[in-house]
Amino acid sequence: MIDRFTVVDGHVHTFSSYEVAHKIMTAFNKVYNIEFTNPGTGAIDEVLQNMQEMGIDFTVTANFAPAKIIHKNNTWSIEMARQYKKIVPLVSFHPDMEEPMDKLMEEYVSGGAKGIKFHPMAQGFLPYDERLEIIYRMCEEVSFPVVFHCGRVSNARINNYADIENIVPVIKKYRKIPFILTHMADGNIGDVFKIADMYENVYFDTSIIITGYPPLLEVNEPSWPDNEVVEYVIKKIGADRVVFGSDFPWGSPKHDLARFMEMKLSDAEKSMILGENAIKIFKIKI
Template structure:
């Protein structure tokens, strides 16, 4: 069965070691890779993962162009790269046009690292411009150790944003909200629109029963297999999905079919 991991993190060689160390110390989690492209590709072989969607985040506007250039260099072959834009980027339309011209397949935003609430009015322009270009956007959703006292994309705020932008192609990472899954099931699952949940970082803490309930309510055709490499194991999450009481057809959609449809081919 073809398997596409929709949530993979790697870093440019000159910052990989520092980035992994800082994130490891902050989260108190042992990483499963060293953050380098080559090592991650080798681990994908070990885990039986065919393709990975490479996600990078600009924490400052000054990083946007450099990160997007690096993502473009690593787009194709084993990896499908998304670009990034900071909400305070000076020329948002221009950079999004450049992202399209570089062949990047979507956008990654991280409200916690980029300092915005997911439903803030000041981000509406960015969402509108992303939608205008038909790009999917991956949003970190739910708790993050970077901002433990304030969740920047809780389910209720995500729902408000989705109602303002009903035609935006959105992937809410971590099955709609890391460490907020009961709320996700109650108020987000089943929402109208091209709204996907990815399964990143669900291997350790999310009970199978609750995962199954969310998938059934939201629809398996809007769930994307993902791990959050290097912070969770795609092998373990794949085993988790395989043991859920959903059909083989739904599992195939989750592992690759939905991703291929969303991306317009792989």
């Protein structure tokens, strides 16, 4: 908790050990030509330590993986949430998964999964792939949240699968699913305004675009370094549509939280962004 605000970091990537974290991050940073120094590793021990030191009450683990290891990755995320009650696990799917996705979905939800994270560009599939229909229909029935990585990664775009025009067809079709578009819809203010106006079931997370981490601000083209721009966008679409997220270990929750606390937003607006919206969307039990 920070200054009376319950804090939920709605976008964090976690790994089972420092060795695994180093291996994955080194490969990811090479593919996406990431030029800045990462503020951490994402090892689960480090994430838990950050929470304690920074006053973060809950962390949403937005993990994803290739088709061959995605089930193992999902079960590990759920197990971490069983061990650490302040961890809120998301699971992921891939059209190439061999296991029946509806059965896995039932297993994950009964195990404690609170939502789904898709990274179409990194995972290599289009959001509207018909093989994912069963998952979207199940999410629609119970308003189960879906988080989409939206746009580029550190100015790199290896395919267009995560571009907004490929995500909107899914949003348009499933109006009862709470969708979160990460990185403020790739930092395109026009898209944020348009989508917020057209689709009441869409939220936006602050990660990377509204960063307070200086090395990231210097190299990430879509980021919004001007607080007045951030404040304008939030007041335009409403603080109830924005979810705080750091994208740790690529973003820095410490720097991002410090920046938000300095913004000219009301306590009610900060409370919604820093925690209340995520608590509602992911049905986090306080």
